[in-house]
Amino acid sequence: MILMKLKFKPSLKSDKEGFLYFHVIHGMEVRKVRSKYKILNEEWDERTGRVLLPPCSSSRFSYLFHVCCSVEWELQRLSKVMYEWESSGCQHSLDEVIDHMLSELSVSDSVFNFMHAQVVHKKRLGKIRTSETYQSTLNSFMRFRRGHDLTFDMMNAELLELYEADLRRRGLSRNTTSFYMRVLRTNYRLAIEKGLTTDNRPFRHVYCGMDKTVKRSISFAEIKKIGSLDLSGRPALDFARDMFMFSFCMRGMSFVDMAYLKKKDLKNGHITYRRKKTGQLLNVEWTRQMQNIVDKYKFNATGYLLPIILREDGTERRQYQNQMMKVNRHLKEVANLINLTMPLSLYCSRHSWATIARGKDIPLSVISEGLGHDSEATTQIYLDSIKSSEVDKANRKILKDL
Numbered sequence: 547m548i549l550m551k552l553k554f555k556p557s558l559k560s561d562k563e564g565f566l567y568f569h570v571i572h573g574m575e576v577r578k579v580r581s582k583y584k585i586l587n588e589e590w591d592e593r594t595g596r597v598l599l600p601p602c603s604s605s606r607f608s609y610l611f612h613v614c615c616s617v618e619w620e621l622q623r624l625s626k627v628m629y630e631w632e633s634s635g636c637q638h639s640l641d642e643v644i645d646h647m648l649s650e651l652s653v654s655d656s657v658f659n660f661m662h663a664q665v666v667h668k669k670r671l672g673k674i675r676t677s678e679t680y681q682s683t684l685n686s687f688m689r690f691r692r693g694h695d696l697t698f699d700m701m702n703a704e705l706l707e708l709y710e711a712d713l714r715r716r717g718l719s720r721n722t723t724s725f726y727m728r729v730l731r732t733n734y735r736l737a738i739e740k741g742l743t744t745d746n747r748p749f750r751h752v753y754c755g756m757d758k759t760v761k762r763s764i765s766f767a768e769i770k771k772i773g774s775l776d777l778s779g780r781p782a783l784d785f786a787r788d789m790f791m792f793s794f795c796m797r798g799m800s801f802v803d804m805a806y807l808k809k810k811d812l813k814n815g816h817i818t819y820r821r822k823k824t825g826q827l828l829n830v831e832w833t834r835q836m837q838n839i840v841d842k843y844k845f846n847a848t849g850y851l852l853p854i855i856l857r858e859d860g861t862e863r864r865q866y867q868n869q870m871m872k873v874n875r876h877l878k879e880v881a882n883l884i885n886l887t888m889p890l891s892l893y894c895s896r897h898s899w900a901t902i903a904r905g906k907d908i909p910l911s912v913i914s915e916g917l918g919h920d921s922e923a924t925t926q927i928y929l930d931s932i933k934s935s936e937v938d939k940a941n942r943k944i945l946k947d948l
Contacts, residue, residue, distance in 0.1 A: 548570065548571070548572045548628045548629075548632055549570070549571040549572075550568055550569065550570050550571075550621065550624060550625055550628065551568070551569045551595060552566060552567075552568060552569075552595055552596075552617055552621060553566070553567050553568070553569045553578075553595070554566055554567075554585070554590040554592070555567060556587045556590070557586075557587060560587060561586075562586075563584035563585055563586055564584065564585065564586075564587060564590070565580060565581065565583065565584050566581045566583045566584070566585065566597075566613070566617060567579060567580045567581055568581065568620075568621065568624060570628075570640070570644065572640045575639075575640040577640055577641070577644055579624070579644060581617060581620065583613045583616060583617060585597060585610065585613060589606070589610060596614075597610055597613055597614050597617070598610075599611060599614065608692070611692070611694065612693075612694050615691075615694035615695070615696065616694070616695075618700070619656075619695065619696055619697055619700065622697055622699055622700060623697060626699070656695045656696075656697065657687075657695065657696050657697065657698055657701065657733075657737075658684065658688060658695045659695070660698070660733065660737060660742070661680060661683070661684045661687075661733050662684065664680055664733060664736070665677045665680045665681045665684065668680060674863055675802075675822065675823070679725075679729055680729060680733070682726075683725075683726050683729040683730060686713070686726055687709065687726070687730065690708075690709050690712050690713075697742075697743070698734060698737045698738075698742050698743035699743050699744075701734060701743075701746075701748045702746060702748050703747070703748050703749075703750055703751050703752075705748065706727070706730075706748050706749055706751070706752045707751050707752060709726075709752075710723055710727065710752045710753070713726060720753060720757055721756060721757050723753065724753050724754055724755060724756060724757075727749060727752050727753065727754045728754050730749075731749050731754060734748070734749070762888055762889070762891075762894055762897055763894065763897040763898040763900070763901040763902075764886065764888070764890070764894060764898050765898075765902075766898075766902050766905075768884060768886060769791075769794060769898060769902075771884040772787055772790065772791065772880060772884060772890075773787075773791050775787060775880070775883060775884070777880075782872070782876050783876050783879055783880055783883075785853075785873070785876075786872070786873045786874075786876035786877050786879075786880060787877075787880050788839045788842065788843075789801070789804065789852070789854075789873050789892065790873075790877060790880070790890070790892060790894075790895050791835070791839065791895075792804060792836060792839045792852070793892060793895040793896065794895040794898060794899055795833060795835045795836050795839075796817075796830055796836065797830060797899055797916040797917065797918075798895055798896030798897070798898070798899035798900060798916075798917060799830075799896075800821070800822070800823065800892075800893075800896070801854075801866070801869075801870050801873070801892045802822045802823075802866060802870075803819055803821055803822055804852055804854065805850070805852070805854040805855055805862075805865075805866040805869070805870075806819075806822065806850070806855070806862075806866075807819055807850065807851040807852060808849050808850060808851060809849055809850070809851050810849070811851065812832060812851065815831065815832050816829050816830065816831055816832055817829075817830050817832055817836075817851075818830075821918050824918065824920060826918050826920070828918050840852070854866055854869045855869075870892065873892060874891050874892055877890040877891055877892065878890060896917070899916070899917075900913055900916075900917060900925075903916065910922050910925055910926065913925055
């Protein structure tokens, strides 16, 4: 049986740091495996065999907290390698086992490094949106951990509950919190597949579902008002309005798909594109309304159909994201011009197209195809969420004079 403990070698000088090491015992053999971490003599508790943490206000707190997390991580990794070696029945000396153990301390065991590798992998596959959601989740989790890494074996239900509570304290919605949890869970399951850990169900007490959100739509009359506004003296609002109307005319096309439309995608009176979100190929009839918008921006010298991406220099995605923020900000001003009481955004065009189509008794299957949904069930959920907001509106009218 192998025993392993964390020990401290104090400095002979009280004002100098000593070093932490792992005391390994196997039978009659004893070895010391030195760590890279150093602490002051008074920062070690010999009775408990642990590093003493000072108050949070102390200048040493951050460093010592990092040391505590790191040595716990390394102790777990070393213990795992030792256990696997002992269970295998291999006949090797303790020195050989320790050499093997040290060589096995791969950075792939690190949650942070593992997730970063997945970010890079998704980018190489061309899954840019997925890589961004992975990076966003990694940044959030690292902030919660204050930059202190851990192994997947150290991820337990208590840790995930604390992370969820931290996200809630930051004011994040239940769906946003769930988003981070789902991305973490995906990476955890992948780590299990790769043999980096066993499943101890750390996500069993946190919410990983999706609450139904109210989809906001506007009427056809309001769409016409937006389209007929004279914004010739306000180019930023004019552009935002045109992008909103183009999205509506294209059956509620998402802004990312609009940004990446190429001039060559328009052929023989139809425009063909593949949705970034699902990969589904869609074919839309080209109409007079779409052509009128494109004709306003013929100065665009790139291969893109719309002047959203203006430079083909590797910064295309950043340009699209910046433009989306600007357009959504300007759409709020457009909403004020027609006295719209609800916030106007690019996504509102998609909800509005679906609602108006339903109001004209267009079959669910046709609406589903128009939106580019994978199934009619998805479209039904989509329309039900819009319907619920209409019921609420009707109820307010009924109760108004109560």
